[in-house]
Amino acid sequence: MQIITRLDELNIQDKTAIAIGKFDGIHLGHKKLLKYITDQKQDGLKATVFTFEPSPEEFFVGHPVRQLFTRNEKRKAFEELGIDILVEFPLTLETAATPPEDFVKMILVEDLKADFIAAGTDVSFGDKGRGDQYLLKNLSKELGFELCLIDKVMLDGEEVSSTRVRNQVADGNMPMVTRLLGNDYCVCGIVEHGRQLGRTIGIPTVNILPSANKLLPPFGVYSSIVKIDGKEYNGMTNIGRKPTVSSSNQVGVETYLYDFNEDVYGKMIEVRLKKFVRPEMKFDSIEQLKAQIENDLEAAIR
Incomplete structure (x- = not known):
């Protein structure tokens, strides 16, 4: 698995299928999202995860936040799930202020050769989080990439989320954590x-x-x-x-x-x-x- 951590490494030659997300805990919802991009490998696309380092939560709060997956654990999990390229996009004051339109056009499409993009319906990116599913829909027509938006996964009538996983870990309810993560x-x-x-x-x-x-x-x-x-x-x-x-x-x-x-x-x-x-x-x-x-x-x- 290729790991990209610097802006000057973003120039990819092969067409990619990209999943965008925080991936702060690789739970059932994340795995559903990742399955869409790994399925694109059969069409010759490189399965690519685009995430942020540090996490947006940690960056904007301004102090370390306890992680469900450490950086190394996350890398290991992505590789085991069949990811070809992992982008740990460096989050700084400058990169966080990137206009969402430029983020999609210049970074995802031009630099990373996105031919297929998958994201949750609550996706948020770019300056002040202005990038959302509706912008992606409009840009997919303009820039010619296929877009797949994923609804939340439900378990026992409740949404599977990293917050829910965190709460169960804090309670020591490991069997439920296993169900939410899928492992x-x-x-x-x-x-x-x-x-x-x-x-x-x-x-x-x-x-x-x-x-x-x-x-x-x-x-x-x-x-x-x-x-x-x-x-x-x-x-x-x-x-x-x-x-x-x-x-x-x-x-x-x-x-x-x-x-x-x-x-x-x-x-x-x-x-x-x-x-x-x-x-x-x-x-x-x-x-x-x-x-x-x-x-x-x-x-x-x-």
């Missing part, structure tokens, strides 16, 4: 050396430090599936600060893997959260902690 909620990271306390009590774990801007569910224990080197392992994951054994404010993601005892330090792993088991707790002793972990393992297996 499990993941936390990715490189396995770090921890205190290795788990090994001393017979419960070795793998530890990752989540990205600072990653939106995490409530601290606690979750049943999980961990992907390492393309293979999947059942596990039990603790998200939090481990108050029984640490006074640090560092938030970690620590996972015990069933029937696994390999050295994976330095490897990138993907932790998929399945279901909330219990909140994070502080115990009076290591023995109490070990007993609780053994109970958690049985609960996670069930």
Whole structure:
């Protein structure tokens, strides 16, 4: 997958099918949109995602916003969905002020060779967000690209949106998050050396430090599936600060893997959260902690 992050890289030679959006959480609605452009690959078009970096929400608010997908997680997801070109359009005061007509004509059509454009009916782009579905309709006739506008996807009578996904993550309702995304909620990271306390009590774990801007569910224990080197392992994951054994404010993601005892330090792993088991707790002793972990393992297996 080709990744474009600078304005001087926008000159594409092949005709493209472009999906425009924030893609702050790649949920069922986004996947429906992406399916329209990947279908165009059979006609020789390059499936292209046009999004913004930083996100419009973060840019206009002026401070970091917790993300459902980190930048690397988003890139990985797009590649797995069959995207050929990912444009992370640099959002600045200057580029944000681009007249919407120029945005379509000069950037999407001239620079990116758009032959097919897909967007949600609530699409907004260009100076002060003046670009909308109606402008796209008018320009599609003038500039000769095919336009596909996608209605919102509904689930259980409610609209699927990134806000809805965020709310469910905040509630720790991972089964609903899975339904809204079409896949499990993941936390990715490189396995770090921890205190290795788990090994001393017979419960070795793998530890990752989540990205600072990653939106995490409530601290606690979750049943999980961990992907390492393309293979999947059942596990039990603790998200939090481990108050029984640490006074640090560092938030970690620590996972015990069933029937696994390999050295994976330095490897990138993907932790998929399945279901909330219990909140994070502080115990009076290591023995109490070990007993609780053994109970958690049985609960996670069930």
